[in-house]
Amino acid sequence: MNKLMTMIAAAASLAVASVSSAANAGAVLDRVLATKTLTVAAGVDWAPMSFLNDKHELDGYDVEVAKGIAKYLGVQAKFVTPGWDIITAGKWEGRWDMALGQMVPTKARAEKFDFPAIYFYTRAIALVHKNSKATKLSDLDGKVVGVTANTVDETYANHTLIPNWVNAKPIQFQFTPGQVKTYQSNGIAYDDLRLGDGVRLDAVLMEEQELPNLIKAGYPFKQLGDPLFSSPSAIPVLHGDKEFSDKIAAAIKDMRDDGTLSKLSIKWYGVDYTLEK
Structure with missing residues (x-):
């Protein structure tokens, strides 16, 4: 009887874990679409990636890439400006959905992040x-x-x-x-x-x-x-939402295929850094 109860309890536990996993899947993308807002972490003094322009607004290559991703998703981009050390620590706690800053996708960082798309070299x-x-x-x-x-x-x-x-x-x-x-x-x-x-x-x-x-x-x-x-350089997001990662990858592919990514690089850097050389 005790063995039977243990098996039932184990099965129930697995069922709960499965439901929990399903509930988490797509959570970030669902939040972005529901709020019509893609919250992006960027820097204020990383010119020409991201910086405050004369209007005291964030501007730069990374900022325009983020806006392009938001447009693909049908939402607005909102920017927050934590320090690079906070971004790389990976403890985002839902404060932003993705980060920029031309992060190198190393194996060590892959323990904390998914890297759905490379957008710069x-x-x-x-x-x-x-x-x-x-x-x-x-x-x-x-x-x-x-x-x-x-x-x-x-x-x-x-x-x-x-x-x-x-x-x-x-x-x-x-x-x-x-x-x-x-x-x-x-x-x-x-x-x-x-x-x-x-x-x-x-x-x-x-x-x-x-x-x-x-x-x-x-x-x-x-x-x-x-x-x-x-x-x-890749776009980092936290583990756990493949649907969100896939959307970001699709957005960058779309921007690459129609030439937007190259044009933005030339606009901000004078050189196309979106291709490896």
Whole structure:
């Protein structure tokens, strides 16, 4: 009798788990469609990905991509601006539905996130002050190098980067910093570097596509050497809603197929970074 009751209880437990799983499936997509709002996490000083324009509104490549996804879903895009460290921690608690910021889809991050679509390819470079005497990447040996925390740039600087994304090529570490200084955003690192060569930093690791806008804005910087490596950038969402992931993938495919994605890249960067090269 006890064995029979145990079996019944186990079956009931499985039934409840099955119902619970079914109830969770599609929950994010259902909320987005019900509220007619796609809530997106982005940064305010990640130009030209996302930044506050002269009207104090979020603008940039990532912002327009998010609006394109929202349009495909038939909803409006709403933006929130948590720190990158909060986004990458994965404890979103329903505060936003997806994030941008050109996140590299590493295996470690795949434990927290689904990556339904790659929408950009990033080339990392070393940035130095225009008065820097460095002429090659190896000149950064023993120097103070700034990076944004929780990025592949940080792992590259610390020689812990394992290129475990799709079609990854071997990484060659071309210098060994004496100190790796982390920042919550690239903007703060740029402000430290602009103080002068070696004042607080000797270099910053960054994405190549950001450099033209920095130069245009008057930052006294220059690129040192060739790109360090290239990596794909994907849209992260939390696990558990395949329907939502599929919709995002379909939206990006639609934007890629009709040329929108390439046009947005050229608009904001002057180069089509939506194709791997």
